[in-house]
Amino acid sequence: xxxxxxxxxxxxxxxxxFQEAAxxxxxxxxxxxxxxxxxxxSLGARLFVxxxxxxxxxxxxxxxxxxxxxxxxxxxxxxxSVRPGRRRLRxxxxxxxxxxxxxxxxxxxxxxxxxxxxxTHLFDAKTALAAVRAGTLDATFxxxxxxxxxxTDGVVATRVLDDAVELLTSHTHRLAAATSLTPAELAKHKxxxxxxxxxxxxxxxxxxxxxxxxxxxxxxxxxxxIDALLEVIAGSSSLATLVGEHIRLVxxxxxxxxxxxxxxxxxxxxxxxxxxxxNAHPAxxxxxxxxxxxxDRYRHPKAWSPPWTDR
Amino acid sequence: xxxxxxxxxxxxxxxxxFQEAAxxxxxxxxxxxxxxxxxxxSLGARLFVxxxxxxxxxxxxxxxxxxxxxxxxxxxxxxxSVRPGRRRLRxxxxxxxxxxxxxxxxxxxxxxxxxxxxxTHLFDAKTALAAVRAGTLDATFxxxxxxxxxxTDGVVATRVLDDAVELLTSHTHRLAAATSLTPAELAKHKxxxxxxxxxxxxxxxxxxxxxxxxxxxxxxxxxxxIDALLEVIAGSSSLATLVGEHIRLVxxxxxxxxxxxxxxxxxxxxxxxxxxxxNAHPAxxxxxxxxxxxxDRYRHPKAWSPPWTDR
DNA sequence: GAACGGCACAACCCGCGGTTGTGTCTCAGG
DNA sequence: CCTGAGACACAACCGCGGGTTGTGCCGTTC
Numbered sequence: 002x003x004x005x006x007x008x009x010x011x012x013x014x015x016x017x018x019f020q021e022a023a024x025x026x027x028x029x030x031x032x033x034x035x036x037x038x039x040x041x042x043s044l045g046a047r048l049f050v051x052x053x054x055x056x057x058x059x060x061x062x063x064x065x066x067x068x069x070x071x072x073x074x075x076x077x078x079x080x081x082s083v084r085p086g087r088r089r090l091r092x093x094x095x096x097x098x099x100x101x102x103x104x105x106x107x108x109x110x111x112x113x114x115x116x117x118x119x120x121t122h123l124f125d126a127k128t129a130l131a132a133v134r135a136g137t138l139d140a141t142f143x144x145x146x147x148x149x150x151x152x153t154d155g156v157v158a159t160r161v162l163d164d165a166v167e168l169l170t171s172h173t174h175r176l177a178a179a180t181s182l183t184p185a186e187l188a189k190h191k192x193x194x195x196x197x198x199x200x201x202x203x204x205x206x207x208x209x210x211x212x213x214x215x216x217x218x219x220x221x222x223x224x225x226x227i228d229a230l231l232e233v234i235a236g237s238s239s240l241a242t243l244v245g246e247h248i249r250l251v252x253x254x255x256x257x258x259x260x261x262x263x264x265x266x267x268x269x270x271x272x273x274x275x276x277x278x279x280n281a282h283p284a285x286x287x288x289x290x291x292x293x294x295x296x297d298r299y300r301h302p303k304a305w306s307p308p309w310t311d312r
Numbered sequence: 313x314x315x316x317x318x319x320x321x322x323x324x325x326x327x328x329x330f331q332e333a334a335x336x337x338x339x340x341x342x343x344x345x346x347x348x349x350x351x352x353x354s355l356g357a358r359l360f361v362x363x364x365x366x367x368x369x370x371x372x373x374x375x376x377x378x379x380x381x382x383x384x385x386x387x388x389x390x391x392x393s394v395r396p397g398r399r400r401l402r403x404x405x406x407x408x409x410x411x412x413x414x415x416x417x418x419x420x421x422x423x424x425x426x427x428x429x430x431x432t433h434l435f436d437a438k439t440a441l442a443a444v445r446a447g448t449l450d451a452t453f454x455x456x457x458x459x460x461x462x463x464t465d466g467v468v469a470t471r472v473l474d475d476a477v478e479l480l481t482s483h484t485h486r487l488a489a490a491t492s493l494t495p496a497e498l499a500k501h502k503x504x505x506x507x508x509x510x511x512x513x514x515x516x517x518x519x520x521x522x523x524x525x526x527x528x529x530x531x532x533x534x535x536x537x538i539d540a541l542l543e544v545i546a547g548s549s550s551l552a553t554l555v556g557e558h559i560r561l562v563x564x565x566x567x568x569x570x571x572x573x574x575x576x577x578x579x580x581x582x583x584x585x586x587x588x589x590x591n592a593h594p595a596x597x598x599x600x601x602x603x604x605x606x607x608d609r610y611r612h613p614k615a616w617s618p619p620w621t622d623r
Numbered sequence: 624g625a626a627c628g629g630c631a632c633a634a635c636c637c638g639c640g641g642t643t644g645t646g647t648c649t650c651a652g653g
Numbered sequence: 654c655c656t657g658a659g660a661c662a663c664a665a666c667c668g669c670g671g672g673t674t675g676t677g678c679c680g681t682t683c
Contacts, residue, residue: 002387003315005314018661019660029642031641032641034663044391045394048394053648055660063434064393064394068390069390075383076313076383078379079379079382082376085357120374341630342672343671363629365629365680
């Protein structure tokens with residue numbers, strides 16, 4: 002099964018005859034006949050009944066037709082997704098379960114007509130910012146370290162989300178019963194965050210956090226993914242980790258995990274939207290307007306965040 | 313852009329190197345290299361950065377990857393739709409705006425996991441029944457004329473929908489003010505139904521109806537489609553047509569059309585579900601159970617319908 | 624610095640997919 | 654009833670796209 006065959010099938014179905022489809026495709030009737038025969042052979046089903054006055058779709062053909070159309074549409078979309086100019090908006094959200102991804106989903110349900118390509122798993126903010134600068138990425142939700150240095154040549158940012166840090170523990174952990182914690186209380190316990198890759202802006206954030214409040218954060222150990230982490234946390238009464246309030250986490254009911262907010266001060270991880278000021282993509286304008294209209298909804302203005310972030 | 317290229321792209325993206333992808337695809341590394349180069353050329357974008365230790369997706373590549381996956385999935389679905397055995401349920405509903413299509417949609421929203429291929433535009437019940445008998449169609453919603461003759465060799469039917477006939481007129485028509493009509497009142501006016509193709513079960517139904525109640529139904533004139541018909545009806549004070557209560561019709565507000573129910577007796581068009589008794593498709597079982605659970609919801613047991621339909 | 628592992632380029636070659644030519648079937652018209 | 658037109662299939666041919674083998678280059682590793 003190949004694209005040419007599918008496209009030929011659609012042309013024949015639309016015109017009702019091989020001849021007409023052939024001239025529309027700038028082919029001979031025999032070529033169209035062969036393509037359809039090949040497609041039918043590869044599918045193992047007859048798609049047309051040949052009549053002296055043209056062809057007619059069989060039931061298999063009628064069933065296949067809408068699939069064929071959606072197939073070429075999907076091909077169109079795929080090609081458009083990388084075509085320079087007039088392409089879908091490309092936004093980086095670090096990970097699909099983060100608060101930034103949730104905001105993007107909210108935006109998408111508010112404007113379902115705007116098509117978005119979500120990018121994840123870029124290594125760090127530096128990579129993402131370089132991509133924004135190069136124009137391969139329209140926007141990224143990232144924490145911005147040292148803004149003066151990184152936001153050069155027309156790359157701008159606004160703070161859009163303060164994700165409050167919470168402690169995630171098993172129900173057997175010594176802090177499990179607390180309804181909230183202060184950073185000072187937290188300093189007495191070890192925090193384990195193997196998913197923080199060294200050299201990223203996440204590592205920088207937690208370094209600052211640990212230094213400022215005297216926490217011990219252990220980022221050692223291989224990162225086997227969030228599910229493995231949750232399982233280990235659930236089975237331990239001494240291990241705990243930090244997560245953002247907006248991070249979507251699901252675990253089996255028997256894990257019985259606790260998410261404990263931190264107060265006095267509240268600690269927030271700062272997400273900014275970063276884009277090139279000369280990027281005229283209409284969907285980007287819509288996204289910025291959407292975020293601007295909600296700019297206070299996801300902010301915790303009195304909470305602590307590192308001094309290097311834009312405000 | 314061709315399927316092989318897209319599949320190769322996915323294999324390379326998954327393995328992270330041409331070599332490995334090549335052996336997985338039973339190709340040489342050079343062939344993979346050429347395929348990717350050709351794909352990149354046809355898309356006008358670089359998908360991988362070549363490194364000494366393999367390849368890495370560019371941002372374009374990351375964006376393209378999910379599209380590529382959905383593309384091969386769509387291809388899978390398309391091929392499955394006509395593969396004999398283990399295919400989606402194929403149901404014929406005459407036209408997408410009919411009550412039978414609505415019931416099928418209701419069924420689909422009740423069981424979103426069941427995938428259905430909807431077939432329309434089969435010429436008549438005879439064709440549809442032949443397709444059911446041949447096994448190319450799993451079920452059809454049709455009116456059954458002369459059940460004893462047509463429902464031979466294991467093809468069975470149950471009545472699932474009585475679609476009450478209504479008169480559709482402009483607001484300037486002489487009957488426009490009526491809140492309901494009797495067939496006898498209708499007999500004095502001409503009814504125009506150019507969309508009834510001669511030789512179909514629809515024509516048979518309206519022939520019976522006209523003969524029984526003395527109506528004059530005109531099926532002459534070319535059928536330019538439902539929109540054209542509505543426009544003509546809207547502009548005439550003498551033309552009217554008959555439609556089922558469950559037929560979904562939309563028209564511009566200024567048309568100001570009226571749908572007038574018919575009573576004493578109510579006239580219904582009988583839809584039956586027809587299937588082969590030896591068809592073991594699990595989705596068909598579900599559909600039958602669904603319809604059986606609602607078998608009184610769409611019925612008008614006291615209404616008139618032709619004597620040849622199953623009850 | 625040599626061996627290794629990875630990708631690209633070059634040359635070759637087979638066969639897929641196109642074209643031309645022809646046969647067959649059906650329907651319309653005289 | 655015959656004939657011509659129109660439509661699709663089959664056969665033969667052929668060029669080129671896409672595969673293979675062979676080789677080079679480059680960066681990493683020991």
